Amino acid sequence: MTAPFGAPLLIANPHAGNDRGEVLRAASAALHERGFEHDVAETTAAGDATRIAREAVLGGRRFVVAVGGDGTVHEVVNGLVDPETGDPHQADTVLGVIPGGSGGDLARTFGFDRRPELAIQHLLGDTVNNFDLGRVRLTGLDGQPRTVLFANIAEAGYGGTVTALAGRLPSRLGPARYGVATIAAIARFRLVETTVRLDNHELTEPLSNVVVANGQFFGGGMNVAPRALPWNGRFNVQAWTGRPLDVVRAAPALRKGTHTSRPDVREWNSATVVLEGPPLVVEADGEVLGTTPATFDVLPSVLRIKL
Known part of the structure; x- marks a missing residue:
């Protein structure tokens, strides 16, 4: 199974909070169980999520998922959109969020603050909302x-x-x-x-x-x-x-x-x-x-x- 926006790239900081990569593993395993095609990239240093996200969308990827706390989301969005021009690097980019780490407050606004096995449900289907x-x-x-x-x-x-x-x-x-x-x-x-x-x-x-x-x-x-x-x-x-x-x-x-x-x-x-x-x-x-x-x-x- 592939998402309507193409296979998502899951970008995760395995060292966020006390997570040690458990959220990423649980989310990826749950997606595999559903036969949902996806790719994974793990960060190793500050700024990696921004670079990975930017390279992904410049390479044609439309669906990028931040796996981690608000710091991971922060880095990812700075890679999806050019801060100076305010324009996305790829038109119609879709952001997904699976909360982990020690934060995850943005996820609460949208009701994504669930266990990874449940949070991945929102990655399925084609429902999206505009996001400022x-x-x-x-x-x-x-x-x-x-x-x-x-x-x-x-x-x-x-x-x-x-x-x-x-x-x-x-x-x-x-x-x-x-x-x-x-x-x-x-x-x-x-x-x-x-x-x-x-x-x-x-x-x-x-x-x-x-x-x-x-x-x-x-x-x-x-x-x-x-x-x-x-x-x-x-x-x-x-x-x-x-x-x-x-x-x-x-x-x-x-x-x-x-x-x-x-x-x-x-x-x-x-x-x-x-x-x-x-x-x-x-x-x-x-x-x-x-x-x-x-x-x-x-x-x-x-x-x-x-x-």
Whole structure:
């Protein structure tokens, strides 16, 4: 059996989280059992998934599946679409997602957060949906201008600082790295006078965090952007005016998606976001990208996602 879009290429990071390649093996075995033709490529270093995805679609492949956490999805979409032009390398490219690793929050938005044996069901058939990507232009960690795509959610401020600290902690701590970094970052971060420019609004005030959301979930299941729709051509944007400690205390509300009623959270929908002011650390899809100033825009329906 072959998919209507051709045999998919499964791209996986076998070292994501504590997975050790188990999700890829289970997914591939389940596809073999159904006689579903597919190919597999495993990454060995950072950036491999981007290179493999780019080479695959430039070679004519139309169906690429990211197997892993949000970091794997992040790398794959940056290989499927040219960040500078915003154009896909191959017309009508279809993205599939099988969650694994320590993240998988984008998968939750689409209901893909299932065991591999069940998650592969969405790869079958021909049902797809338009899928937006976010793009950010910012200052890279090397001080040079950088343009990067993201699939799920970006943050600037306290959330970026937490991600940067977590990345410097020993990997053997696993998901606990983020808990440690969340507490450690409280003492390191102060409110920063930040200008936020949106399609129809502008504000300048001290902020702890700015969320630019394409998807709904981050941080292992927190429903940070319950009104985000990754196919409507707009971001869900939130500006937090509370202290970092207030953000931490809001965790129960974040889990439920009820935090947007808090007085220290402002919320808008916008296709563009410009952040200016003293440098804030920017992360997207769990990857530290650089610092503000930063300009975000939506690439509407640039890919199709397999449902």
